[in-house]
Every structure is written in C-alpha cells, then in structure tokens.
Amino acid sequence: MEKIIVHGGQKLVGSIEIEGAKNAVLPILAASLLAKKGVLNLESVPVLSDVYMMNNVLKFLNVKVEMDEKNKTVSLDATSDLSYEAPFKYVSKMRASIVVFGPLLARLGHAKVAMPGGCAIGSRPIDLHLKGLEAMGAHVEQHDGYIEATTDGLVGADIYLDFPSVGATENIMMAATLAKGITILENVAREPEIVDLANVLNKMGANISGAGTERLKIVGVKELHGTEHTIVQDRIEAGTFMVAAAATNGNILIKHAIAEHNRPLISKLEEMGVSVSEEEEGIRVIGTENLKPVSVKTLPHPGFPTDMQPQISILQLLANGESSVTETVFENRFMHFEELKRMNANVRIEGNSALIHGPAKMHGAEVAATDLRAAAALILAGLAATGYTQVTHLKYLDRGYYHFHQKLASLGAEIKRVDESDVVVVNKEQLSEYHI
Numbered sequence: 001m002e003k004i005i006v007h008g009g010q011k012l013v014g015s016i017e018i019e020g021a022k023n024a025v026l027p028i029l030a031a032s033l034l035a036k037k038g039v040l041n042l043e044s045v046p047v048l049s050d051v052y053m054m055n056n057v058l059k060f061l062n063v064k065v066e067m068d069e070k071n072k073t074v075s076l077d078a079t080s081d082l083s084y085e086a087p088f089k090y091v092s093k094m095r096a097s098i099v100v101f102g103p104l105l106a107r108l109g110h111a112k113v114a115m116p117g118g119c120a121i122g123s124r125p126i127d128l129h130l131k132g133l134e135a136m137g138a139h140v141e142q143h144d145g146y147i148e149a150t151t152d153g154l155v156g157a158d159i160y161l162d163f164p165s166v167g168a169t170e171n172i173m174m175a176a177t178l179a180k181g182i183t184i185l186e187n188v189a190r191e192p193e194i195v196d197l198a199n200v201l202n203k204m205g206a207n208i209s210g211a212g213t214e215r216l217k218i219v220g221v222k223e224l225h226g227t228e229h230t231i232v233q234d235r236i237e238a239g240t241f242m243v244a245a246a247a248t249n250g251n252i253l254i255k256h257a258i259a260e261h262n263r264p265l266i267s268k269l270e271e272m273g274v275s276v277s278e279e280e281e282g283i284r285v286i287g288t289e290n291l292k293p294v295s296v297k298t299l300p301h302p303g304f305p306t307d308m309q310p311q312i313s314i315l316q317l318l319a320n321g322e323s324s325v326t327e328t329v330f331e332n333r334f335m336h337f338e339e340l341k342r343m344n345a346n347v348r349i350e351g352n353s354a355l356i357h358g359p360a361k362m363h364g365a366e367v368a369a370t371d372l373r374a375a376a377a378l379i380l381a382g383l384a385a386t387g388y389t390q391v392t393h394l395k396y397l398d399r400g401y402y403h404f405h406q407k408l409a410s411l412g413a414e415i416k417r418v419d420e421s422d423v424v425v426v427n428k429e430q431l432s433e434y435h436i
C-alpha cells in the first residue's frame with residue numbers, strides 16, 4: 001500500500017493550477033449516453049480514478065471512450081446500439097455511476113443498474129431519483145440488488161424534490177431532456193456542477209432553463225447530439241488549496257479560481273482572519289498567525305459545502321478558541337476527527353456537531369484516510385503539524401485529487417508519496433532517502 005509522508009512546518013508559497021471538477025465531469029460523461037448522433041468531446045478532464053471508473057461503465061454500455069491523459073481530453077461516441085444494464089462489478093466501485101440511470105432510461109426506455117449502496121460518509125439512498133423518474137412515467141422495480149426501470153416513453157411532469165439532491169437533480173434533468181413535453185423540477189440542487197451539466201446538455205441540443213436557481217424548466221426534445229465542452233474548474237480542489245495556504249500561514253495564488261463558486265468558504269476564511277483577494281490571474285490567499293475560531297454548518301449550495309468540511313476543520317483546530325462544525329448533509333462525515341486525535345486534536349462530537357477546542361499543538365502521526373476529503377484534510381493537518389505525518393489509504397485521495405502531493409511540493413511542502421512496503425519506521429535519516 002502506498003502512503004504520503006509529510007514533514008510539517010513549511011509555509012506554502014506560489015501559484016497553482018486547478019483541474020476540471022470531478023463532480024461536473026462524472027455526470028457529463030454519463031450525459032454522452034443521450035447523444036444518438038456525433039461525438040462528445042470534453043476538455044479539462046481531471047485524470048482521476050473516478051473518471052476511469054465512469055469510463056469503464058460507459059465502455060461496458062457500448063460507448064466508445066477515448067481518453068488522452070496528457071491533454072486531459074475525453075471523446076465519447078454513443079452512436080452504436082447501447083446496452084441497458086450496468087452491472088454490480090462497475091457500479092459498486094463508484095456511487096456516482098447511478099447517474100447513468102436517467103440517460104439510459106431516456107434513450108432506451110429501459111435501464112437496469114446495480115444498487116449503488118452507501119459509502120463511508122453515509123447511507124446515500126436514491127429514492128428521490130426514482131420518485132422523479134416515476135413521475136415521468138417510468139415503471140421502477142428493485143430486485144436482486146438491481147434497480148430496473150422501463151417506459152414506453154417518458155413524459156414531462158411537475159416534480160418537487162424533498163431535498164435539493166445533486167444526483168437526483170442530474171438524473172432527472174438528463175432524463176427529462178428527451179421526455180415528451182415540459183418538466184418543471186423544483187427545489188433542485190444549485191451547485192456550479194449542475195450548471196455545467198445543463199450547459200453541456202443545452203449544447204447537445206437540450207432545452208433547459210433555470211440552472212443555478214431552485215427551479216428547472218426542461219422542454220423535451222427528440223434527439224441530442226455530440227458537442228464540445230470544457231469542464232468547469234474544481235471548486236473543491238481550489239478550496240482545498242485555499243485551506244492549505246491558511247493552514248501553513250502561506251501565500252498561494254489559485255489560478256483562474258472562480259470566487260463566485262467558493263463564496264461560503266471565502267467568507268469563513270475571512271472571518272478567521274485569512275486574507276482572500278481576487279486578482280486578475282485568480283484568487284490569492286494569505287494566511288495569518290492568529291486564526292480566529294468560527295462556526296460552520298454544511299448545507300446544499302450556496303451554503304457551506306460538505307465536501308470542504310473536513311478541510312476547514314483543520315483550520316478550526318489551529319484557531320485560537322472554540323469552533324464548531326455541524327454536518328447536515330451526510331450523517332457520517334466526522335471520521336477524520338478520530339484520526340486527527342492521534343495528532344493531538346481536541347474535538348468532542350455531539351450528534352451531528354463537532355466541538356473543536358483550539359489551538360491544538362498538532363504533531364505528526366500515522367493516520368488512515370477514511371474517505372476522499374478526509375484524505376485531503378489529513379494531509380493538510382500534516383502540513384501544519386510538527387514532525388512527520390504518514391497518511392495511508394490513498395485510493396480515496398486518488399478519487400478526487402490529481403497530483404496532490406506534487407502540487408503541494410511545488411508550493412514548498414516537504415511531502416513524498418512512497419510504497420508502504422519501502423518504509424516501515426519513519427525517522428529523519430530514512431526520510432532523507434526519500435528526498436523529503
């Protein structure tokens with residue numbers, strides 16, 4: 001198993017490029033299923049394990065997928081006859097593959113996808129996705145670990161989501177593009193990734209308005225076709241580097257970052273005393289020696305993103321006083337705190353809130369990533385701690401961060417990724433072997 005070893009204490013200084021967003025590219029890859037004609041060409045595709053997984057699902061469904069890692073492009077040709085079934089082997093590896101369900105149903109009138117199940121951060125049901133598709137006339141059944149839906153043709157409907165679920169909004173919006181008539185979808189997710197998906201669907205010939213608001217209007221069309229699209233920048237990767245600057249009292253320019261997408265994070269950073277300024281080339285974040293404590297509550301966009309909760313908690317640990325974080329989106333997203341306690345974090349969990357007593361004198365330890373953002377948070381903690389931190393279970397990190405340790409190293413971090421079997425005990429002498 002590989003691990004990342006961080007020698008903390010360096011201020012991170014410099015500028016950094018951010019990849020295309022994982023959470024935008026995954027549904028956009030799935031949207032290729034809707035194009036009966038032409039090829040969907042994507043640029044700024046992040047080279048992530050999740051992208052390979054989605055490509056594999058699509059290849060299994062008979063989409064021709066060509067990825068060029070060097071140029072970060074993918075071309076998808078779904079003009080052949082498609083299969084309607086995505087088996088467990090593929091779907092179980094990545095929850096987000098459920099977004100093939102709506103497009104398959106719309107295109108073929110039949111979709112059978114293995115139940116995605118939960119993951120470390122929560123149970124993650126898909127009832128809202130299914131309720132929406134049923135309202136459009138799909139007949140949905142669950143059997144033998146699969147969800148299967150059939151329809152003689154989806155029909156536009158008025159649908160109200162009980163919760164603004166990102167995945168349900170994407171699945172229903174994609175299905176509605178080819179439905180007969182008009183779909184009005186209310187209380188939808190407003191994330192920038194939803195807007196990116198709606199933009200690409202419209203370029204493919206769909207008729208969607210209202211993306212980014214609480215109400216979507218989708219006028220069904222007969223057919224969609226290929227197009228070209230550049231994936232929106234990853235606001236969560238950008239946010240993670242903003243926190244890296246703040247956690248190391250550094251100075252980082254996050255190139256081409258879109259402040260509008262990160263308002264809730266920027267507002268919290270400023271409340272903590274961190275300087276955030278918009279420059280021509282991007283967003284500059286300059287840390288402070290005296291971080292102030294803050295309360296954070298995760299909410300659907302434009303509230304504070306749950307995908308930044310583990311990372312900002314590192315700043316709360318370093319802040320001077322009592323902070324709190326309340327997680328309202330996922331029921332089990334505090335696992336990083338148990339690992340952080342090994343690094344001297346002083347945290348008390350009360351229901352869905354974590355009460356954080358700072359400033360913690362963080363020291364290095366061996367810690368295991370429990371999910372994607374926890375992995376990033378533990379590495380950030382290692383940057384701020386004294387001594388050496390070793391982070392294992394990097395498969396989570398690779399789901400969502402491209403070249404994370406290389407990017408941190410380019411900013412001055414002493415960080416190395418090694419094969420665990422190569423390093424048993426870490427001390428300064430051994431680390432010098434790895435040129436940390």
Ligand SMILES: CC(=O)N[C@H]1[C@@H](OP(=O)(O)OP(=O)(O)OC[C@H]2O[C@@H](n3ccc(=O)[nH]c3=O)[C@H](O)[C@@H]2O)O[C@H](CO)[C@@H](O)[C@@H]1O
Nearest residue numbers: 023096124125126127128129165166167168306307329330
């Ligand atoms: C690939 C992708 O884009 N992943 C993001 C997406 O996940 P995902 O699309 O899975 O997240 P949702 O917005 O659907 O889930 C939010 C909450 O709604 C609940 N729920 C959802 C659907 C449903 O049918 N029933 C139901 O109860 C979930 O269990 C969860 O508690 O949005 C999350 C919330 O911003 C982010 O953390 C994930 O990074």
Ligand SMILES: C=C(OP(=O)(O)O)C(=O)O
Nearest residue numbers: 095096119307372373400
């Ligand atoms: C929870 C996340 O992703 P996913 O929905 O793909 O698990 C995330 O990106 O932090």
